[in-house]
Amino acid sequence: MRDCALEDQVFSTPPLQVPEQLSITLRDYQQEAVDSWQANQCQGLIILPTGVGKSIVAIEAIRRCGEAALIVLPTIDLMIQWATQLEKHFQQPIGVYGGGSKELHPITVITYDSAVLMMEYIGDRFPLIIFDECHHLPGPVNRQAAELSPAPYRLGLTATPERNDNGEHLLYSLIGHEVYRREINDFDDGVLALYDTEVIEVPMTAEEQTEYQLNRQQYLDFVRSHRISFSSPYGWSNFLRACAQAPDGRQVLQAFRTQKEIAAASAAKFDKLWELLNQHRGERIIIFTALNKLAYDIGERFLLPVITHNTKAAERKRFLDRFRQGEFTVLVTSKVLNEGIDVPEASVGIIVSGSGSVREHVQRLGRILRPSADKRARLYELISAGSSEMNISERRRQHLAYDNQTQDNPEQEN
Amino acid sequence: MLTKDLQVYSLKSTRIIPGFIDVEAPGLLQFAEQLLTVFNEGTGKTRETIEAEAELYLQGQQNLKFGKGLYKILMDHAEFTLAEEDAGSRRDAILSAAASQLKQTEFQTLEAYRAAVQALSQQDPDTALYPDLPAFEQLTRIKRDFSPRQLLQRYNMAQVQALLLSTQSLTLTTQEMSAANLRRIFKCLKFFRLLAEIKQTKDKTTVVIDGPLSLLEGTKKYGLQIASFFPVICLLEQWQISAKVKPKRAVKTSNWMKHHSWSAITGICLPMCRKKSGCLPATLKNRRRLDLCCRIPVY
Structure with a gap:
């Protein structure tokens, strides 16, 4: 291919005003990560576990790049969190685009949703684009944020690049290849809190067991008779389509939901949950569920603050602030707090129900791993014995994070 | 009314076809x-x-956009209970009391805990x-009793x-403008605060409908009123309408989009981008003409 002159008329942005040094000292791995990225023409993916300071890596990358930067984030909460941190380090106003705000500054944070909608209008203002939690990017809509951006400098940050649909390969073409990676068990020097994970099997009552089996059998019979394979990426859609077309489809879907609900919210789980809440009184606890309904059931029963996608922005902020300040010690959530939210004080996580996604599980673990003085984090998983939850739990724990936990389990000792 | 993401239309030269x-x-x-069964049997169920x-x-619908459109129409016609204001x-009082109880060191039974929260907050948990x-x-009720066919007709009307919504004026032509029809048209024009200029010839009546400030180019004020007025037109036996509409938000093709190839800009292989940039129609910013002369049956 012949070399040809290229006149770049895309960017006319002035260089970014950045400090000569950050006010904090970078850890070795953070330094190495940014070095690798810079050596790769400021393009590529940095993969680090949750809680080890990926945002500091990004801040250093912005400083070294010295160009206007757009940081794309999955949620409004994360956007506000990042804006506060960026303002502290760069001592300049930070633009916030999304969640009702439309401010653009040389450093701007934006949600994936807004980035998809607005990139064609604002993309030429930001030579550097950073995708936080970039495993969201390969989705058919979100990827447009990267496709429509002309930014020559790109950085992707994630702890969990792997996707169920193998979409991680798309990340390499949208952001650049992997330039630095460290796994959770590479850290043993106090970067992350020490942690234990514990799976607690709780029995279902005889009545729950009977109803569970009945509904599960109906669902399994339908799946088998229609030869639906859930190992295919279209398994779930095929199941729904078959349900919509079959005369008994509605009942089958109801049976599927019922058996899930019975296993997810068995009476013994509530008893065990109350026991754990008592056991960890005074500690900061996050309770995770798979469904909003269960989150609200727990909230109603134990009189606890619940954050789901239905929670209004003002109330969500109020709950999170009170939790961070220690006024609330327990927070119940479905999926919205799975990623990125920084509450270093949280030390106990209780998963009442969840999916088989390794990514979701590792992200949930990450919520309690932020280092804090003398902290020992603990992640409990409550699963109903004899239900499909046992397999789901096995699946989601297929990650290195579960090889690195501390070995001294107090309950086993007792 | 359908939102932009649920609109379905095709563009042909300067015309837009729903x-x-x-x-x-x-x-x-x-x-x-x-879908109607879900709503009709849904009284008392939560949203x-x-x-x-x-x-x-x-x-189960292969055309998801159509499915969502139909669902949206039903949701627009559904009435739900109003949220409790205080x-x-x-909740704040109960949660604060519960939080202070949870900080206590001694074990409590759930019943004792809830009773303590009640005593502290003076609220019933x-x-x-x-x-x-x-x-x-x-869900309390569905405001209209649709038949499946009527619901589909309503979907067609909602597409128009x-x-x-993006038009400033609409021209209606009809051959049958009886006094009764004229009266109904005037009544509804007044209701929707629209203006009309009516021209009658031997065989047809032409009504140009717009709002008092429609001369101002930027105004989008009358789109909603004209869209709301449209079902009244559908009640006529024969009609033809013409309107200038703007299909979606205009695509502002910045210089960087017009003059640069994606791979040259980013230095990264972005095959999708090239395809995407090639597809962006700069002409989308132009208004298109919506002409309808078929009758969209409404009940």
């Missing part, structure tokens, strides 16, 4: 019936439950804590209405 569905198609009629039940049929302050969430609003 994506009508066949209201007699058995598959579509069956789908409409299934969340209805959404989950409808999702079953929506996922639930927020009551047995009353729902989160009754004000939209997801928990209960969605396009009319």
